[in-house]
Amino acid sequence: MITALELSYWQMSVLRSVGVLAAVLLPAGTFVYLFLFKMV
DSSP, X not given: OHHHHHHHXXXXXXXXXXXXXXXXXXXXXXXXXXXXXXXX
């Protein structure tokens, strides 16, 4: 039971970290891409 709980908590924390990373990188990447595209 404890290992299953730890596994689900670990998976949840990893998914949350990936979600936050994507939420931060996608708009930033889009902004940089558009900025460079306008510069050229």
